[in-house]
Amino acid sequence: MAGTREVPASWKTGLQRMTPGVYAYIQAGGLNVSNAGLIVGDDEALVVDALYVRPMTQAFQEAIRKATRKPVRKIVCTHHHADHTLGLIWFDRDIPVIAHRYMRERMVETGLDLAHYRGVNPEYASELKRLRQRFPDVTYEEGMTLRLGKRVVELHHLGHAHSKGDTVVYLPEERVLFTGDICFHYVTPATFDAHVGGWIRIAEKILKTFPVETVVPGHGPPGDKRALEKTLGYLRLVRREARKRFKEGIPARRAAREIPLGIYAEWMKPDRVEQAVMKLYNEFKGRGEQGISLHDARGG
Numbered sequence: 245m246a247g248t249r250e251v252p253a254s255w256k257t258g259l260q261r262m263t264p265g266v267y268a269y270i271q272a273g274g275l276n277v278s279n280a281g282l283i284v285g286d287d288e289a290l291v292v293d294a295l296y297v298r299p300m301t302q303a304f305q306e307a308i309r310k311a312t313r314k315p316v317r318k319i320v321c322t323h324h325h326a327d328h329t330l331g332l333i334w335f336d337r338d339i340p341v342i343a344h345r346y347m348r349e350r351m352v353e354t355g356l357d358l359a360h361y362r363g364v365n366p367e368y369a370s371e372l373k374r375l376r377q378r379f380p381d382v383t384y385e386e387g388m389t390l391r392l393g394k395r396v397v398e399l400h401h402l403g404h405a406h407s408k409g410d411t412v413v414y415l416p417e418e419r420v421l422f423t424g425d426i427c428f429h430y431v432t433p434a435t436f437d438a439h440v441g442g443w444i445r446i447a448e449k450i451l452k453t454f455p456v457e458t459v460v461p462g463h464g465p466p467g468d469k470r471a472l473e474k475t476l477g478y479l480r481l482v483r484r485e486a487r488k489r490f491k492e493g494i495p496a497r498r499a500a501r502e503i504p505l506g507i508y509a510e511w512m513k514p515d516r517v518e519q520a521v522m523k524l525y526n527e528f529k530g531r532g533e534q535g536i537s538l539h540d541a542r543g544g
């Protein structure tokens with residue numbers, strides 16, 4: 245519509261019903277404020293991602309108890325980053341945590357630097373003390389199908405996109421896709437741990453092969469497949485502009501300042517373009533697996 249902003253100024257925090265028994269838990273806010281999901285089956289419920297600090301996870305659990313009396317019996321993690329996994333410790337230890345094999349490996353490798361997180365999230369500093377990681381109990385290789393009675397929940401690992409161990413959670417009957425951080429919606433994608441080229445290929449593959457009607461992104465409000473198309477548009481734009489400047493020998497940080505972001509300039513955290521350009525320069529040099537440190541990425 246003419247005259248209206250494309251980017252909403254904010255969105256609602258809380259549980260939103262996507263289809264009967266399938267919910268997105270959406271959070272509004274800044275860095276490390278992520279989304280989660282709730283899928284209710286015949287006798288049990290499944291949670292997608294566990295959020296970050298305790299007040300966030302407890303608010304999510306409160307919302308789950310209001311939505312269903314069925315017990316949570318499985319947790320699926322879309323990737324290893326702390327904003328999606330730190331909250332695992334606030335769930336009952338008996339509930340199995342499921343993730344891709346590489347997600348568990350990356351989680352063990354990266355460890356948990358709480359001082360770093362207190363630095364980037366001073367507003368939650370008192371919550372970011374004396375915590376440990378909880379690792380997945382069950383890992384899978386290529387794909388896995390979970391059945392909650394009649395409800396079918398597919399886990400797909402399509403390769404290294406946002407992180408090496410990404411899982412997308414797809415409900416084929418309902419055509420709902422929980423993307424984890426393969427989709428960012430009105431929030432600039434974080435790419436410090438990504439393979440941007442792989443991410444572009446995987447987003448294209450999802451759009452071509454999954455008949456998705458509803459997308460629950462890792463950050464930002466839910467949408468339809470246009471949300472994933474917009475993430476893809478950002479990654480393509482930055483890769484195209486970064487490649488030009490890489491060929492001209494322009495250093496990454498300067499290239500990042502020059503890139504015209506167009507509609508993406510209004511998304512949250514537009515300065516993340518810098519980590520994307522640094523990551524892409526590694527990929528152009530044939531070092532695609534080499535990530536950007538959280539320090540160089542200015543907080544993640």
Ligand SMILES: [Zn+2]
Binds near residue numbers: 325425462463
């Ligand atoms: Zn995230």
